[in-house]
Amino acid sequence: MLYAYLSGRHPRLPEEELKALIEAGGSTYRALLRLDQLAVFDSDVDKAVAAIHRAAFVKEVGTVLAFGSSDELPELVTKALELRGYRTYRLELTAIKVPPCCDLKGLIAKVPRSVASPSLSSANVVRTFVSEGAAIVGEPLAYSDMGDVKTRSPPVKPFWRSGELDVRLSRAMVNLSRPLEGGTFLDPFCGTGTLAVEAWLAWGGKVICMDLDKAMVHGSALNVRHVGAEALINRSNAAFMPLRDESVDSIATDPPYGRSTKLAGDSYSSLIELFLKESKRVLRSGGYAVYAGPTELRPYKYAVEQEFKVVSVLDQFVHSGLVRQIVVAKKPQ
Template identity: 30%
Template sequence: MLYLEILGNLPEMAKDEVKAMLELAGGRIIGQDYLFLKLDADETAFPYLDRLGLAHEYGELIVEADSIGELLQKAEEVDWPIRGTFKVDTETMANCRHDVLDLPRKLGAVIHAQGFHVNLSKPDTLVRVYCGERVYAGIRLRFFDPKDFERRKAHHRPFFRPISLHPRISRALVNLTKAKRELLDPMMGAGGILMEAGLLGLKVYGVDIRPEMVEGAERNLRHYGVKDFELKLGDATRLSELFDKTFEAVATDPPYGTSATLAGRRRNELYRKVLESIHGVLEPGGRLAIAFPADFDGEEEAERVGFKPVGRYYQRVHKSLERYFYVFER
């Protein structure tokens, strides 16, 4: 049994990202307590969980209980898989209904009694306690360091464009497509989505109508070590003319701005044509993850083209931009 803590800024999107990866791994989510997920999965899921963008950490779930007393009793009855020294760290979630103030000391004493030694500064093993409606204790296996994503934010890239998705969200969009081999971004801009997909080992394909974006995206991909890519100068509404193949997955973040930034075309009409074009090159059963401003009914337009809605997630970016992230299946 595993546990996983998702991030709280887009919780439904984060949960569905986990679900998509577990579907590839053969696992499933069997419980949720605020941002804490219980997973029916084992070590075979690790390569898929390691792909996550909207996650804080995951680990092995050791005990869970309805009270502090029950947790401590159960903790005495299990063999803790501690390697080296350990430390107990508590995560008090917004829905925590237990007094966990002294729990690290109490649980630490239980584990210490099994012969393990405490190291509060540099432990070899971190025991994580989560407090929500219930209380849980487990061994952290993977922490998703925010610095890994921060260093790929727009202002750190050699080709800089200020309008770009956060790398965590780009990663989540890739994962929501359930891509295993390849991914196409037909409106790639500076290549942020392609960077995340490429770092996951996928072959990436990109299209943009502006030559400077094609050149800049290549600079960014090479800078971050992505080597297996194919970028083309072209029109996202005419993808079947650019490629003589279909694609396993598509993820993209179309421009939201004025007609000048949309190659002189009306925004909503461009979105409709792009959806039609993507549908024409996506494999049957393949997924599309895409963002649209909130005043465009992406679900209705996608269904008109022939897509099946899988997920929709709202985000307010600032007072002048609200958007939905959509996942569709062909």
């Protein structure tokens, strides 16, 4: 049994990303318990650990050693230490959106020294979480590693535009598309190239970056070179992709919409219909396409019309004039 410590940025997206990463690694995700910013689940341990360094909104994964009420936390820590047989330990306490049930020193004082001795230099880290009145005690196994996000973000990167997806959301959307390690990833509305960069950094392989706007093609090339990534960048129409049938393993993209574009509802509808029709052609059987759009236009319905299976729909508040909907769709086998 494993735990995941999740970002609080979105109520559902972090766990959906966790599930996608584990499935992309060839394992299954079985949810056992959901708490605020915590998920308890079953999966292949090695594959879960191997996948988590790619995550944007999953901070940490570890083994659950004990679980119960927050009132039982000293007893739960003692039980975990006895289970592991540690002689020394370093305790870390995280209280999520609630006042701490007790301070760290007070908690350590309630754990019998006859069981184990606390030490700041101990390599035996014991993680304790309190959320929604429950407590989880665990042993951390792996952490997310996004690298230098600042270097890949405005205004440090050489080319950017207001309203573009930030680095973490871009990485999460890439992960939701369940890429194959060393496979072929496509962003047909590449814009400033953020999704392409994150796909290459996290998964390697062949990255294809398309856009109809000459300025975006040039700018995305600057951003790809800026971080030493590699991508095939070209000026192409997402409605007529110069790609062979079933030549792409995964797709993640952010089509134009919102205040910064001139698209009306009908224009967005036509654009997404053509994009999804082409995506269905170039995407491998069982592959995933992830895309976004204004919630009011119900972007998910276009995937249904093209006979994709809608795996998840995630609404995200952007500003008073836009709520973004992220759609995760799977091409039938």
